[in-house]
Amino acid sequence: MFSNNKLALAIFLAVSSASLFGCGGGGSSSNTDTTNPPTTSEPTWTVGVFEPSSEFKDQCAVPRTGNDPYNDNQPYPDTAGSEFTEKMWLRSWSDETYLWYDEIEDNDPDSFSSVAAYFTQLKTFETTDSGAFKDNFHFSRPTEEYYQEAQSGVVSGYGINWAFISNVPPRELRVAYLEDDSPAANAGLQRGDTILMVDNVSINTNTQEGIDILNEALFGPTAGDSHNFVVQSNDGTEKSFTLVAGNITQSPVQNVKTLTTGNGTKVGYMQFNSFISIAQPELISAVNKFKADNIDELVIDFRYNGGGLLALSSQLAYMVAGPANTDDFYYYQTIQNDKQPQDDPYPFIDLEIDYSTYRTTGVDLPDLNLSKVYVLSTDNTCSASEAFINGLKGIDAEVILIGGTTCGKPYGFTPTHNCATTYYTIQFSGANYKGFGEYSDGFKPTPSPQFDADIKGCEVADDFDNKLGDSQEDLLATALYHIENNTCPIVVESSSAKQPSFTSQATQEVGLPLTIKKPLYKNNMDLTRPLPAKEGDNE
Template sequence: MKKRIFISLLIISVLFVSCFEDADDNLQPASTIDIQNFIYRGLNYFYLYKADTPELANDAFANQDELNNFLNNYQTPETLFDYLLSSQDRFSNLYSDYTLIENALSGITLSNGMEFGLVYYPDNSGNVFGYVRYVLPNTDAQSQGLVRGDIFTTIDGQQLNENNYNDLLAPNSYTIGLATYDGTDFTLTGETALLNKTQYNENPVYKAETLTVNGNKIGYLMYNGFIKDYDTELNNAFAQFKADGVSSLVLDLRYNGGGSVETATDLASMITGQFNGQVFYKEFWNADRQPEYAENGVFDNTISNGSSISSLNLSQVYIITTRRSASASELVLNGLKPYIDAVQVGDTTTGKFQASFLLYDAPAPQFSRSEANPNHTYAMLPLVFKTANAAGNTDFTEGLFPQIPLQENYFNLGQLGDENEPLLAAALFEIAGRPMPSNKGVQYLKEFSDSNADSPIYGKMIGN
């Protein structure tokens, strides 16, 4: 019960934050040591891997003076935070401006509408090209006519490479240079697109359609983020699937980097429905917090606003994944496996099974926004618990491996939701015997980043 009260305070505090608000200019800035004390307190209390860092032990320092002497060894909050993290932690983050992550948790970002991946050239030159994954509606990218599969190699006339891509893509306005690839060389077409980022609310339910394939009614859902503010839209998609009489489902999480644990639980309950009240996931906290905070997450029958879940009662689901499928996406896949045939199509996932909470500089155990130190805007998302499914599967650091392995071909992506799109076609072949397009001669290259890499919540699993 105490844990749920704590979580509710965090959620309530986020809901009352206005978008992109500024800190009070009249307040006195907090000192570095004040911010560092907050970081230490938060990690000492909640950090999942606390035992890996001797300085986080409860008896590491005899008094506050000793602790301050230790903290003073680090010139910035960031260097202290990095030092205190465990070597097995790839995902905890510290933020100097918590309004950015609060907005991201509500689905509010700065976006030009072009969702893209970045891939190395095949010649090992260090040059990079971008490919358009999809275009968000009512954005600059849509008005410029960009479509999935477009390739770009320059920004503002400069060739993208492994050293400059961050700087070139960071501005709120830039011009991309479109190109073609003939299997050997990239050639600029002379076409360009000027893109401007604006504040954007992204509905993560990108595409929900019912396909009829060889007499089978098959639901297709492309879902791009576990954002609680859009739980109703997600539930409505399943209500439509149910009304359409679908007997199979393809859940496309290929670009879904995670989000809310509660929404992930609800999604699993929408797919099923016959396991209400049974264990969906188990929690494992640090030794200090485990007795008080650990609770099992269970399949449920209502979404966050209390509305009844529209469930399909399926015994099988096909889930499309790539290396960019992380955290809450992996929770859905891993959590379903003990109960139904969850068939993974595509590539291996990221390998993140831990969850985080947003901690502010406020008294323990709440660390709440309402009590946050008004003199700075630092907050952190440390890993606080890890999940296991009902069968105990956890610690999949290398990711979850597909039963039907197939990587995306950046030069022949196909259209999302189209029966000929390669990853969807692979699932439809298994479900309904629909012929698959040939993948002979496909050149697979290394993708290393994307348009969401700098998002404060990408790859995060946020506790209820």
């Protein structure tokens, strides 16, 4: 992402500046070298002194040229700068907006070899009560990648979303779910398939060369890459596939269906994987189906939903609860640092949003008018998914949690672009209508809640032996049992009893032993607020 020419550019600017002063650059016009106009000198770092971030914005070591296809084809805002100006922008921007700005150590930007390395440490290293780092969600990604996913849901890969059951030899890597009409789905891979070998390298390799091959093939493919996989199905059959990676359009809403329990209760079920903008019409379609089916109960499968747009989370909460349960309440109150103004509370949004302009359209959302919802969860249920749970709890809508403790991310950010990179730094936490928002160690399902972060429900391990949406799959089966009996079933340990660490096609780090990192850009909560409908729109 960063060019080796940046250091040379920084030196050139410094030398040019010195030469101008030596030639009397501050003297009369008769002594001015008109062939070499003055060049702005590099800024300087002084510990504890912060210039406004606007003074360094879009001053890039490698400025982009041409027009931005994701911004109405307007010219890129980039101007000539250096790695140092990019670091200084990050420093000031973090000091202005980071939730715990006073816990950032103000280190010399020149002490870091790259912009990326400097950004990595611009955060707090304090811990929660459980000993976990308070900020595990600090990351960046190429801006083009951000727009591809945010606007069209496109990612590069095979359409496989993975889950590690064991990340040390003997490793166990299984298919969590597949994107619709993807290379993997069309080749016949299924949920629960276990990876044995990739490009003739065993999943249990202990050589660095083998690890590099696995990393590239499993987690870092680009469109056009071809790799061979040997997998074992749930019935013990071994199969071999050659998959060619492509640009995959995600299918955030899957397996929408209405089930009927033994006592005649109609239960709506949907698997919801990501709060991205392309999910809005799919969610509306699902709610309309459930409404037409006249469902009595609703089960939303968030087990692999790492978050996304807070506005879409609010829309879904409204569509579940309806105006009878949400009128006169707000959904989410953002809490920012003391340098930022206090925003108005985030409402339950009852209108469709044009996510290309971030304006409401004036079209009413459908609703189910439910005062209770079942949520299926794992430790990969994060951010906007947790905001959904907390927002409904704030208005006394009953949430029954089935599965595992959620990931614990009551924080969010507004993705911010600078010099072809999009940065995510925690800029707010949030609280529901009752003022509760401290669930940094996750929401825990339990039959007998005792603490604010305890949610009534049943703890159940993820089940890879059955398809998602199958009434025999452990989490859904438990939800159906609870619907009929208002209690948890007697626990029978699943064949995949260990909770997995879920991962998607984002680049992962496979180590010796294997070290799994969550795809952080999936675990985000985007605060961007939709604007009112344009004048003349149907209100």
